[in-house]
Amino acid sequence: xxxxxxxxxxxxxxxxxxxxxxxxxxxxxxxxxxxxxxxxxxxxxxxxxxxxxxxxxxxxxxxxxxxxxxxxxxxxxxxxxxxxxxxxxxxxxxxxxxxxxxxxxxxxxxxxxxxxxxxxxxxxxxxxxxxxxxxxxxxxxx
Numbered sequence: 001x002x003x004x005x006x007x008x009x010x011x012x013x014x015x016x017x018x019x020x021x022x023x024x025x026x027x028x029x030x031x032x033x034x035x036x037x038x039x040x041x042x043x044x045x046x047x048x049x050x051x052x053x054x055x056x057x058x059x060x061x062x063x064x065x066x067x068x069x070x071x072x073x074x075x076x077x078x079x080x081x082x083x084x085x086x087x088x089x090x091x092x093x094x095x096x097x098x099x100x101x102x103x104x105x106x107x108x109x110x111x112x113x114x115x116x117x118x119x120x121x122x123x124x125x126x127x128x129x130x131x132x133x134x135x136x137x138x139x140x141x142x
Contacts, residue, residue, distance in 0.1 A: 001121065002106045003128035007135045010098040011142035017072035019142055020090050020101070023049045023064060029134035032127050034059060044069050051079060056123055062086065083113040101135065 009016065019025055021043060027033045034052040041047025049064040061081055068076035072092060079086035087106040092099050105128065109116070 001109075001124060002104065003124060004102065004104045005128055005132040005135070006100060006102050007132060007139060008095060008098060008100045009136065009139040009142070011139055012097075013092050013094045013099040014072045015142045016092055016099045016101060016139055017075070019139065020092075021069060021071070021075050023047075023051075023066070023077060025138075026051065029131065029138040031130045031134055036064075039063075041066070049077075055127065064088075083111055084109050099139075101139065103131070103135065 022038075024036050024038055026036045030053075032053045032055055034054050036049055036051045039048040039050050043066070045066050045068060047066040049066075051062045051064050052059055053062065054060075060083075062079040062084070063081070064077045064079040064086075066075070067078050068074055074092070075090045077086075077088045079088065085108040087104075087108075089104045091102045091104075093102075094100075107124070109120075
């Protein structure tokens with residue numbers, strides 16, 4: 001299952017990249033994130049984050065690891081717990097005097113959650129819509 005959202009803001013690409021490359025900032029723009037903190041690393045590849053998200057009324061813990069960090073244009077992370085693997089990618093491009101961010105989140109469910117996948121499409125779409133709004137609002141303040 002995949003979600004893709006595009007947000008365009010007036011901030012320069014370097015500032016947007018700096019903000020998004022600290023995944024702990026997710027708690028500011030993703031309404032589903034309850035807590036997110038860096039566990040280890042310097043922010044580059046291999047950096048680990050502990051993320052607690054609320055989805056369908058339940059809190060779930062995911063461990064995210066930075067897979068790619070190509071300043072100032074690409075960030076890729078992999079989040080995992082026992083029921084889901086999430087691949088989050090943020091690609092930034094300069095457009096006019098601002099920045100376009102394409103955020104893609106791909107989910108691979110395992111165990112019993114694999115069979116519930118089709119039922120999660122609506123709630124995941126709402127989560128993506130809420131994150132798109134949060135991204136736009138927070139990046140516009142940069």
